[in-house]
Amino acid sequence: MEVLASLGDGFSVAFTLQNLMLAALGCFLGTIMGALPGLGPSNGVAILIPLAFTLGLPPTAALILLTSVYYGAMYGGRISSILLNIPGDEPALMTCLDGYPMAQKGRAGEALALSGVASFVGAFLATWGLVFIAPQLVKVALLFGPAEYFALFTLAFATLGGISSTNQAKAAFAAALGLGIAMIGVDGQTGVPRFTFGEVHLYDGIDFLVALVGLFALSEVLIFLEHRHGESEASAKKVEIGRITPSLSMLKYCTPTMLRTSVLGFVAGVLPGAGASLGSFISYSMEKRLVDREGTFGTGDPRGVAAPEAGNNAAAGGALVPMLALGVPGSGTTAVLLAVLLALNITPGPLLFTQNPDVVWGLIAALFIGNFMLLAMNIPMVGMFTRVLLVPPRILMPVVAMVSFVGIYGISGSSFDLLVMVLFGVLGWLLRKLDVPLVPIILGILLGNAMEANLRRAISISDGDWSVLVGSPLAIGLWVIAFVGFILPIIFGAALKRRMKLAASKEDEGELVD
Numbered sequence: 303m304e305v306l307a308s309l310g311d312g313f314s315v316a317f318t319l320q321n322l323m324l325a326a327l328g329c330f331l332g333t334i335m336g337a338l339p340g341l342g343p344s345n346g347v348a349i350l351i352p353l354a355f356t357l358g359l360p361p362t363a364a365l366i367l368l369t370s371v372y373y374g375a376m377y378g379g380r381i382s383s384i385l386l387n388i389p390g391d392e393p394a395l396m397t398c399l400d401g402y403p404m405a406q407k408g409r410a411g412e413a414l415a416l417s418g419v420a421s422f423v424g425a426f427l428a429t430w431g432l433v434f435i436a437p438q439l440v441k442v443a444l445l446f447g448p449a450e451y452f453a454l455f456t457l458a459f460a461t462l463g464g465i466s467s468t469n470q471a472k473a474a475f476a477a478a479l480g481l482g483i484a485m486i487g488v489d490g491q492t493g494v495p496r497f498t499f500g501e502v503h504l505y506d507g508i509d510f511l512v513a514l515v516g517l518f519a520l521s522e523v524l525i526f527l528e529h530r531h532g533e534s535e536a537s538a539k540k541v542e543i544g545r546i547t548p549s550l551s552m553l554k555y556c557t558p559t560m561l562r563t564s565v566l567g568f569v570a571g572v573l574p575g576a577g578a579s580l581g582s583f584i585s586y587s588m589e590k591r592l593v594d595r596e597g598t599f600g601t602g603d604p605r606g607v608a609a610p611e612a613g614n615n616a617a618a619g620g621a622l623v624p625m626l627a628l629g630v631p632g633s634g635t636t637a638v639l640l641a642v643l644l645a646l647n648i649t650p651g652p653l654l655f656t657q658n659p660d661v662v663w664g665l666i667a668a669l670f671i672g673n674f675m676l677l678a679m680n681i682p683m684v685g686m687f688t689r690v691l692l693v694p695p696r697i698l699m700p701v702v703a704m705v706s707f708v709g710i711y712g713i714s715g716s717s718f719d720l721l722v723m724v725l726f727g728v729l730g731w732l733l734r735k736l737d738v739p740l741v742p743i744i745l746g747i748l749l750g751n752a753m754e755a756n757l758r759r760a761i762s763i764s765d766g767d768w769s770v771l772v773g774s775p776l777a778i779g780l781w782v783i784a785f786v787g788f789i790l791p792i793i794f795g796a797a798l799k800r801r802m803k804l805a806a807s808k809e810d811e812g813e814l815v816d
Contacts, residue, residue: 305434317671324370329675335371343375344518347371350367351515352515372618373615373676396582396609396610397582397610401413412547431619436622476746484750484754485754486498487507508747509722510644515709520723559589560609563589571617572621581614582610625640626654627655637748707720
């Protein structure tokens, strides 16, 4: 009952005109970001962070805006998957398998509406999971000392590459690079400048918002300029939407699928580093094995649309659990949201629920409100959202660049930060060309100082005895999970990736035969 009372207080915080308008704006912008191929929720949230700070929003309002963008982008990723067979992001890959064949049969509107309902069910159930599980996880987190927190941060780095990662060496390099960037500035314990090369502007370190916007938003501009020139405009004109509401019989047919895969996706989201990609893949694969007795999956079966959509949206909600309760992101997008919390001087973790209950419960209440807004918005406005696919990159990318530059300058008022942001943009572009993940870099910048501080504190308390790092059952358990989480992708990651690509290629071959 205490949890429900806290949730009621959250609704009283969220139910203001400003917060409701921000939730609606975030859902709308997030859906557009998700619909554009390649952007995805991580980039969508990163691009709009400067806007939230430029508007001078209070912490709760800023988080409501950006988490609404997060949920909206998860919804929007299905649009290009179904209409163009181009995943908006990696979790939407599995939606292509049955969504695009439905579109080819003239049922694009039904597929889009069904995916919207499935996304709602997955996100709605995951938000309830967040309500009940996160406070319980907080009680466990209160057992953590410096050594346990250091092990927990190591776990975050070891698993953030995700089970679908194919190159853990690149993920480890990215994490090391992020930790190295975090070391720039004056050492908090000795007062000695580190890696500043005599540049006074670097004494305060690298602002992680500057690094984040550069790595994600500006690198995306460079990638678009290099590779995409109106390709979506030519493709989107070939698709007819048709009916935009799914029949009651279809919804009844798909309801068991949506419920089962929502649970699977939520569990995948809570697991460190698994994220929406694994939630989507597991949901589709398990449902195919369970109900596809006639071999209709891959040919336009509505259950093949409902399963990955419910799974990946439930995983998106599940990933918020470790971020809010432990301060460790469960996915790439929650790593970006973690940066926002820290920029707002809010420390996520065990004390968040006691020190900032209005923020955390207002945010959770806003997730419920945003889900209903997205459901109401996505079905009648399907036609308008599909027109977003016609926006050529030569128009879209200058807008992204303008928001980035104006927003960062508005936050810091420093032209030096703009130069640093451009450098990070070029760095992000180079790393993406080399297929090096960007999220571990951001995580390194975010957690590097806290990780160093906890290591120093643990060693000081133990009077220089390094065995303190494995001195408790909790710490040993975290180290074991970190080791397993780092090794598993090396063993199974390549095979999983091959299976996902093989499923997509088989679908493409089937279309060519038809």
